[in-house]
Amino acid sequence: MLNQKKDEWIWSEEFDALIADPIHHKLLFENETVRVLDTFIPPGSKTEIHTHKWPSTLYILSWSDFIR
Numbered sequence: 001m002l003n004q005k006k007d008e009w010i011w012s013e014e015f016d017a018l019i020a021d022p023i024h025h026k027l028l029f030e031n032e033t034v035r036v037l038d039t040f041i042p043p044g045s046k047t048e049i050h051t052h053k054w055p056s057t058l059y060i061l062s063w064s065d066f067i068r
Helices: none
Strands: 025-030 035-039
Touching: none
Parallel strands: none
Antiparallel strands: 025 035
């Protein structure tokens, strides 16, 4: 869904990253057009199954191998 709007969210709210995995996702800013999250997943950690309401752009500060 390229033009998906927040009102068109098709998943259950429990899968929103901030609800499903608040340990690894922090809300930095949100308004009617953008939502900015800080995500930190330490080595060896596992995340809960989750998704994101809006299309994403990633700004990666560091990277490591991971299993999806």
